[in-house]
Amino acid sequence: MISATGTLPLISFYLGLTLLLIGGLGVVFGPKTSTEPIVRIINLTVPSTGVALIFLSYNYTLAMLTFLSVNPILYIIMIRAIIRLEEMGGSIS
Amino acid sequence: MDPSSVVPNFVPQIITNFYPLAIIIAILTAAIGLSGVIIERDDFQKILIIQIVTYAMLIIVAAVGTDLAEALILPGLVVSLAEILAVTEVLIFREYIKRGISYPRLKEYKPIDMEVLKTAIPMTSLLCVVYGTILTGFTGGAVAGAGILIYLFIGEPKGLSHDFWEEMSGVSGLAWCLWLLGFLLYFLNPRLWLVALFMSGGGIIVKVALKFGLLGILNREEFNK
């Protein structure tokens, strides 16, 4: 029996924690991440989904809204930094 | 209407049950991220990995499950975004200094030519700005800023010069002063709480949204010349 007060927060909470942990591993130790920063940014979307799910499970809807609107700005800033750094020379260091 | 059904006196049982697991997972994630910082030698990659630690700390704050925790998270998100913006800028500037002024530009820059980018972007950004204006506060600033940024990046702004944006940043400084005045009004004369509320809410949205807009217009100038 699925109850809205009991089961649904549990599902989104455990799913969010799993995504956070797995996504964190993927960002840090994932394949090709040390040479390609764009892969790291793409992997970063997994733990951010997890964080949004955890906010949802606690009913922090306003914090989730802010988080979701901050995320695209964050990706734009990071991708811009990658482009600028790549412009100056092949390898970033 | 029973008041205890609206707001409880204590933190509900389900959240106290969530607490240990959330803290443990957050600490594990933070440890993974920090080990990544130790291993990685590239500075920009470190900024990307630090995001994981930020997320873990957000979960630690959120695990308390009160309204105060949410109020702590809201400015923290916007502040961390501003910090990352500043740090990446300083990083890029440091690379410029290392390599001198003469540097190779990207050989070819082809903008993506798609129908949906021309038609959907103005509507989307307009919706974001209108919704952000309704929201006000930190949330509204982030939403409206995202709308402005999307339009400036992908749309076709015309007649926006350098001086215009300097004036705009002056406006945002004034908005911040308005916001501080609102705070002072709360402490000095709490009877005027309504005026103070509107001053603070309106000031912070103008400030946050305009700063993101500044970023967007300068990006356009850099990439399209």
Next chain:
Amino acid sequence: MIGRILNSLAEPRVVPKIFAFAIAIVLVFSLPLPFHLNPEQVYPKPAPQLQMELAKKNIDISYNLAPYNRGGLPVDPDNRGIVKSQYKSPYEGWITAYLTPFSQWMRDVSYHLGTTIVAHPGGILDEILYYTRGLDTILESSILFTAFTIASWVILNRTRKMTGE
């Protein structure tokens, strides 16, 4: 020997690694400690989805504000919002219960705009952020302002140098 170690520690490239290592050590050693949350917190929040469920059963009257309904009527000193704050103030609960005319209209129009109404001026989060926390928020926003100033200064100066102004 000690001087060489200290010199290698003072190198800017090493400092963030040492800092990260120290924080990681503290975090990992705090893992086996027992964690439990003291339920007596200030500003408690109702259980997740509880207000929506109560609204469906018509137990709560003003259910259009869920999940941010904290009781009270707008601009009514006898019927304030329910706030469990740390410091008592004579105007406590007024901002929590306040709704602008626009948000009153939104409340009457739809059942699903609770989040939007709370983000509009008035509501529990504005009370915490602007009224009760006060100088804390000023400090946080000063950091925001400083970071934006640094970023826009770097962007403006570098852009001018590049375009040759």
